[in-house]
Structures are given as structure tokens and as C-alpha cells.
Amino acid sequence: xxxxxxxxxxxxxxxxLTKIVRVEGGRIADALVFDTGHDPLARLPAxxxxxxxxxxxxxxxxxxxxxxxxxxxxxTEIRACxxxxxxxxxxxxxxxxxxxxxTKAIEVGPRGFGRFEMNxxxxxxxxxxxxxxxxxxxxxxxxxxxxxxxxxxxxxxTSMCTVFAESEVVSLIAKGEGRRxxxxxxxxxxxxxxxxxASRVRLGRRTxxxxxxxxxxxxVAALRDELPCDLAAPERPELAVALGAALIGLExxxxx
Amino acid sequence: MSGxxxxxxxxxxxxxxxGELVENLGRTYREKVLSQPDRPASMAYFDSxxxxxxxxxxxxxFEARAAGRKMIGTFCIYVPEEIVFAAGAIPVALCGxxxxxxxxxxxxxxxxxxxxxxxxxxxxxxxxxxxxxxEDLAVGxxxxxxxxxxxxxxxxxxxxxxxxxxxKTDAARRLWLREVRAFAGRVEHLTGVRIxxxxxxxxxxxxxxxRRLLGRLAGFQRSAAPPISGTDALVVMQVxxxxxxxxxxxxxxxxxxxxxxxxxxxxxxxxxxAKRVLLAGCPAVxxxxxxxxxxxxxxxxxxxxxxxxxxxxxxxxxxARRRTRGGLLAAIADRYFRIDCSCFTPNDxxxxxxxxxxxxxxxxxxxQYVLQYxxxxxxxxxxxxxxxxxxxxxSLTIGTDYADQDTGxxxxxxxxxxxxxxx
Numbered sequence: 001x002x003x004x005x006x007x008x009x010x011x012x013x014x015x016x017l018t019k020i021v022r023v024e025g026g027r028i029a030d031a032l033v034f035d036t037g038h039d040p041l042a043r044l045p046a047x048x049x050x051x052x053x054x055x056x057x058x059x060x061x062x063x064x065x066x067x068x069x070x071x072x073x074x075x076t077e078i079r080a081c082x083x084x085x086x087x088x089x090x091x092x093x094x095x096x097x098x099x100x101x102x103t104k105a106i107e108v109g110p111r112g113f114g115r116f117e118m119n120x121x122x123x124x125x126x127x128x129x130x131x132x133x134x135x136x137x138x139x140x141x142x143x144x145x146x147x148x149x150x151x152x153x154x155x156x157x158t159s160m161c162t163v164f165a166e167s168e169v170v171s172l173i174a175k176g177e178g179r180r181x182x183x184x185x186x187x188x189x190x191x192x193x194x195x196x197x198a199s200r201v202r203l204g205r206r207t208x209x210x211x212x213x214x215x216x217x218x219x220v221a222a223l224r225d226e227l228p229c230d231l232a233a234p235e236r237p238e239l240a241v242a243l244g245a246a247l248i249g250l251e252x253x254x255x256x
Numbered sequence: 257m258s259g260x261x262x263x264x265x266x267x268x269x270x271x272x273x274x275g276e277l278v279e280n281l282g283r284t285y286r287e288k289v290l291s292q293p294d295r296p297a298s299m300a301y302f303d304s305x306x307x308x309x310x311x312x313x314x315x316x317x318f319e320a321r322a323a324g325r326k327m328i329g330t331f332c333i334y335v336p337e338e339i340v341f342a343a344g345a346i347p348v349a350l351c352g353x354x355x356x357x358x359x360x361x362x363x364x365x366x367x368x369x370x371x372x373x374x375x376x377x378x379x380x381x382x383x384x385x386x387x388x389x390x391e392d393l394a395v396g397x398x399x400x401x402x403x404x405x406x407x408x409x410x411x412x413x414x415x416x417x418x419x420x421x422x423x424k425t426d427a428a429r430r431l432w433l434r435e436v437r438a439f440a441g442r443v444e445h446l447t448g449v450r451i452x453x454x455x456x457x458x459x460x461x462x463x464x465x466x467r468r469l470l471g472r473l474a475g476f477q478r479s480a481a482p483p484i485s486g487t488d489a490l491v492v493m494q495v496x497x498x499x500x501x502x503x504x505x506x507x508x509x510x511x512x513x514x515x516x517x518x519x520x521x522x523x524x525x526x527x528x529x530a531k532r533v534l535l536a537g538c539p540a541v542x543x544x545x546x547x548x549x550x551x552x553x554x555x556x557x558x559x560x561x562x563x564x565x566x567x568x569x570x571x572x573x574x575x576a577r578r579r580t581r582g583g584l585l586a587a588i589a590d591r592y593f594r595i596d597c598s599c600f601t602p603n604d605x606x607x608x609x610x611x612x613x614x615x616x617x618x619x620x621x622x623x624q625y626v627l628q629y630x631x632x633x634x635x636x637x638x639x640x641x642x643x644x645x646x647x648x649x650x651s652l653t654i655g656t657d658y659a660d661q662d663t664g665x666x667x668x669x670x671x672x673x674x675x676x677x678x679x
Contacts, residue, residue, distance in 0.1 A: 061664055078672035113676055
């Protein structure tokens with residue numbers, strides 16, 4: 001038996017961004033985020049250079065790609081997310097993960113995870129939707145949430161299809177609606193969509209909100225309003241899935 | 257394609273498109289079926305039957321028709337094959353399982369119908385279905401809305417629609433029996449062959465033999481260390497719907513013999529620790545291996561299949577001991593009315609049957625397969641998921657069409673289901 005690993009790397013190859021987390025003794029020691037781009041494997045070795053660890057675990061939609069290119073094990077982002085939740089909010093009974101392309105809701109507990117739901121092939125209620133809308137309104141993505149929070153009230157947005165919503169936004173601007181109000185309306189509509197999907201699982205008393213979209217303060221506030229339970233929002237929510245993968249690496253040397 | 261191109265061209269097929277279709281089907285089959293490790297050698301017959309569906313099988317039917325037999329196209333397992341065989345006619349299931357033909361349907365028909373119906377219509381309207389020109393009668397049925405309206409479009413003199421009622425009452429049974437009798441009359445009229453107690457009894461015994469053999473195959477599939485994959489068992493089912501039944505039975509018997517040998521020698525397709533999955537719901541007809549492939553290439557094994565290309569096709573024999581034509585037609589009507597299609601309301605029998613099958617197959621989890629826009633299986637999946645949860649069985653519902661674009665997401669969900677069983 002080799003000794004239990006003390007350090008592990010989690011690689012979350014997502015649709016928009018790749019996240020790398022190295023944990024040492026259960027804490028994040030290093031974290032890297034870069035554009036996944038069209039050839040993510042090409043950049044991976046350079047990014048991993050200088051990072052030493054006893055175990056490597058890949059996750060995210062590109063997990064099998066990573067596993068095929070370097071010695072590591074692969075777990076789904078659903079399992080990694082659930083593992084991260086136990087670390088970030090042990091009292092949470094569910095996790096909502098909104099990423100660039102996927103939205104997931106997962107029941108979690110001390111023994112792992114239970115039922116889960118995922119969006120189908122549609123960008124509604126994902127980071128991609130907000131990204132397109134921010135661009136349509138002329139905001140930088142990183143300012144989009146903060147600007148929306150400055151609105152006095154939301155304008156109702158009825159389309160959740162990324163393509164239709166974009167033209168709805170254009171016509172709202174043409175009608176002279178304020179940009180911030182439209183922005184808030186888009187956040188509320190997205191939060192409703194996420195909450196409706198998340199309600200298909202048992203959310204419990206407290207849910208944890210992770211994924212890149214959880215960096216958006218307006219999404220955190222809007223989702224808090226829409227959900228019937230408490231909502232915990234960790235720091236660096238975009239790293240949660242990579243963190244979960246790294247933690248699994250610490251626990252499962254055999255999976256390597 | 258074994259030199260049948262001349263025949264196919266004579267039948268009026270668009271050969272350029274047909275070539276594309278065949279290439280597409282071949283690629284799918286190589287990637288999802290032939291790529292599996294440790295396949296039984298006797299699967300060669302079924303691989304060839306799928307490969308020759310637009311080749312030797314067409315020639316065979318062409319020659320049978322030249323000798324005076326009739327071909328009857330079907331789109332559903334509610335069509336009593338006994339009646340077709342009793343009149344010396346040849347039934348062939350014509351449902352489409354390929355994404356390739358769907359754009360041809362979407363040129364004219366709404367996109368919001370199930371891929372099976374769209375694929376079927378697409379094959380018909382792209383002039384690539386070699387069975388269409390050989391068909392003497394097509395038989396539809398009233399299982400779902402998209403199909404009912406399909407018959408209105410494809411229909412005409414060469415079309416017969418069986419009215420399948422959607423409640424399991426005595427009145428519904430009487431209506432169904434009348435429909436079965438009327439179908440026998442229509443087939444007699446078409447073929448000029450009188451269906452007798454003798455010919456019906458023979459056909460029922462032949463079909464029962466086929467059902468028994470497929471039931472035994474399912475027995476191997478759900479054994480502790482299965483000697484055959486769920487994907488290969490599906491291929492056998494797909495061939496069952498289109499092949500000459502005597503020859504098919506012989507090939508299944510040989511396969512079962514090999515499986516018996518494999519079990520004796522301890523040969524299994526299950527990797528150590530592989531999780532066992534019951535797949536329940538919609539059919540996967542020839543060309544469609546999508547969900548089977550995702551599950552089995554994720555390290556799990558499909559140990560049972562509750563679908564029209566699974567248990568619904570071979571469960572319940574016809575009572576072939578009846579001695580009169582009327583008695584046999586009644587027995588046939590009874591047997592087909594026991595198929596638990598989700599078009600029925602209420603349909604408690606199917607909910608119970610899925611739970612029972614999962615337990616019998618010692619499944620670790622159930623995956624419900626719903627073809628996109630198939631409302632009745634989609635809605636029924638909710639009740640079945642609840643019943644499975646009460647029974648302590650984890651489950652997942654996958655709603656999808658024939659295209660491969662969502663395979664990554666389906667894989668994530670299936671792998672997570674499997675991970676959840678371990679943790």
C-alpha cells in the first residue's frame with residue numbers, strides 16, 4: 001500500500017474555461033483558470049508545469065480527453081461538485097452548479113450524492129445565455145451583475161431562448177427601456193429558469209450555489225429570491241468542481 | 257450491398273442518397289456495435305441480417321412477390337404477425353432508426369414530432385426505403401398522435417389502420433377483437449388466401465417459438481455473469497422485426513447454444529464490478545444504438561430491456577391450443593392487448609412491470625429511455641421513477657432524439673448514475 005496522497009490536482013475542463021486546483025492537506029494551494037479554447041489539451045501541459053501532486057483527477061465535459069492525454073483518473077462533474085459541497089458547505093443538502101453550458105442541481109449528503117437534474121441541449125439558464133445578453137447590452141461580462149443590481153426594478157423579459165431573447169433585448173432598447181432594468185430582468189428570468197429546474201430535486205434547507213455564474217452577484221441575489229431554501233455562495237465558486245475532483249484524488253489513490 | 261444495386265435502382269430508389277444512407281448506417285453500426293469486445297461468434301448472422309436489410313433481404317422479398325406472396329409493412333408491434341403469416345404474406349417492420357433521413361421529413365413536416373416517426377417519414381420521402389416499392393399493404397395503428405396523422409399523409413388504398421383503444425375495459429377489448437378480425441379479412445382479401453384454424457395455429461406456434469427463444473436470450477442477458485451485451489441483444493431484437501421467422505429462430509437457437517457454452521466456460525461480457533442497468537421505455541429500431549452504446553461504453557451493462565424492441569415484443573405467448581379460427585383470432589387479440597404501451601390510461605400494469613423486471617434482473621439502476629416528443633412515455637416516466645424510488649431503485653430519465661450532439665451530456669448523466677451507485 002502506498003501512503004495516502006497528501007497533495008492532489010483537480011482539472012475541470014469545462015465548455016468555456018478550464019480550471020486547475022492543487023490541494024495540499026485539504027486546502028487550495030494553487031488555482032489556475034484559462035480559456036478552454038479550441039484545443040484545450042495543447043495548453044494543459046504548460047499550465048500544469050511546476051505543479052507537483054501525488055494524484056491527478058480530471059472532470060468536466062472534457063474529462064475523457066484529459067484522461068487520454070495524461071496519467072489521471074476521471075470523475076463526472078456531478079460527483080466532483082457533490083464532493084466540493086461537503087467541504088465548502090457541509091450543512092448544504094443540495095448544490096446548484098451553473099456553468100458556461102450546463103446547469104445542474106444535485107442532492108448531496110454525507111454519504112455522497114442522490115438524485116440530480118441537468119439542463120438539456122439548450123443554453124437557456126446557463127452562463128452562455130448571460131454572456132450573449134451582456135454583449136447585447138454592451139456590458140462586460142464581469143460588470144453585468146453589478147450593473148443589474150443598480151436597477152430600481154426589472155423589465156420583464158419573456159424569451160428564454162438565447163436567440164429570441166437577444167432580439168427581445170434589442171427591441172426593448174429601441175423602446176427606450178433602461179439598460180440596467182433590462183439587465184435585471186434578464187437575471188431574474190435566468191434565476192427563475194434555474195430555480196424551476198433545481199426544484200425537481202429535493203433542495204433541503206440549504207443549497208450551495210457554484211459554477212462560474214455564481215460569481216455574478218445579481219444571479220446570487222436573484223436565485224436567493226426565487227428559491228424556497230437558504231443559499232450559500234462560496235468564494236471562487238468557479239473552482240468548486242476542480243476542488244471536488246482534487247479532494248477525490250486525495251481520498252482515492254487507487255483510482256489513479 | 258451485395259450486388260443488389262441494380263435491383264434497388266430498378267425499384268426506383270434515389271441511388272445517390274441511398275448510398276449516403278447505407279454509408280451512414282454502416283458507420284454507426286461499426287462504431288457502436290462491431291466495436292464491442294468479446295462478442296459471441298454467432299452474432300455474425302445478425303450483423304449480416306442488418307447489413308443485408310437493403311440487400312439480400314430485399315432480393316428475397318422481391319423474389320417471393322414474383323412467386324405470388326405479398327409483403328405487408330408494419331410500424332408497431334401491435335400488428336398481429338400471426339395473421340400475416342397465416343395468409344402466406346411477409347411482415348416487415350418499417351420504422352426508421354436513423355438520424356440521416358430526418359432532414360427529409362423536416363422539409364415538409366413539423367420538427368416537433370418524435371425521431372422515430374420523422375426518420376420513417378424521411379426514408380419514405382427521400383426515396384431511400386427499398387421496402388416501400390415492394391409493399392402491398394401498410395398497416396398503421398392508433399398508438400400515438402404523430403403516427404395517426406402520419407397515416408393520413410402516407411395513407412390511401414394500400415393502407416390499413418388498426419384502431420387500438422386506449423383503455424383496458426371490456427368494451428375496448430371487444431373493439432380490439434373486432435379490429436383484429438377485420439384485419440384478418442383485409443389480409444385475406446389482399447392475398448386471396450383464406451386464413452384457417454390450421455394456418456393460424458401454425459403461425460401462432462411459430463411466433464410462440466420465436467417469443468420463447470427471445471425470452472431465453474433475455475434470460476442469458478439478466479444472468480449473474482451475462483455472456484452477451486445488451487447492445488447485441490438489441491441487434492437480435494431488431495432483426496426479429498424484419499427477418500424470415502424460421503431462419504431467424506434457427507439463428508437464435510445457435511446463438512443460445514453458444515451462450516450456453518460461454519456460461520459453462522465462464523465467458524462473460526461483464527467487466528468486474530460492472531453495474532447492471534434495466535433500460536425501459538421507447539424502442540430502439542435498426543440504426544439506433546445510441547443509449548445502449550452510451551450505457552455499455554460507460555462500464556455498465558444493459559441486463560434487461562423493457563421496450564417494443566425488448567420484452568414487450570416477446571412476452572406472453574398466444575394460446576395456440578384453440579381449435580377454431582374464431583378462437584385463435586380471439587387468443588391473438590388477447591395476447592396483443594396485453595402489451596403495455598404507454599398510450600393506455602390508466603397503465604398501472606406497466607408501472608408494476610418495470611419495477612418487477614428491475615428486481616428480476618437484479619438491476620442496480622434503471623434508465624428510462626424517452627424519444628424526444630414521445631409524450632406518453634415521457635409523462636409515464638414520472639410515475640415510473642416514483643415507483644422505482646419507492647422500491648429503492650435509482651433511476652434516470654433520458655429524453656433524446658437520434659442525433660449524436662447530446663451524447664456527451666447523456667454520458668455525464670449515465671456515468672454519474674453509476675458513480676452514485678458506488679458511493
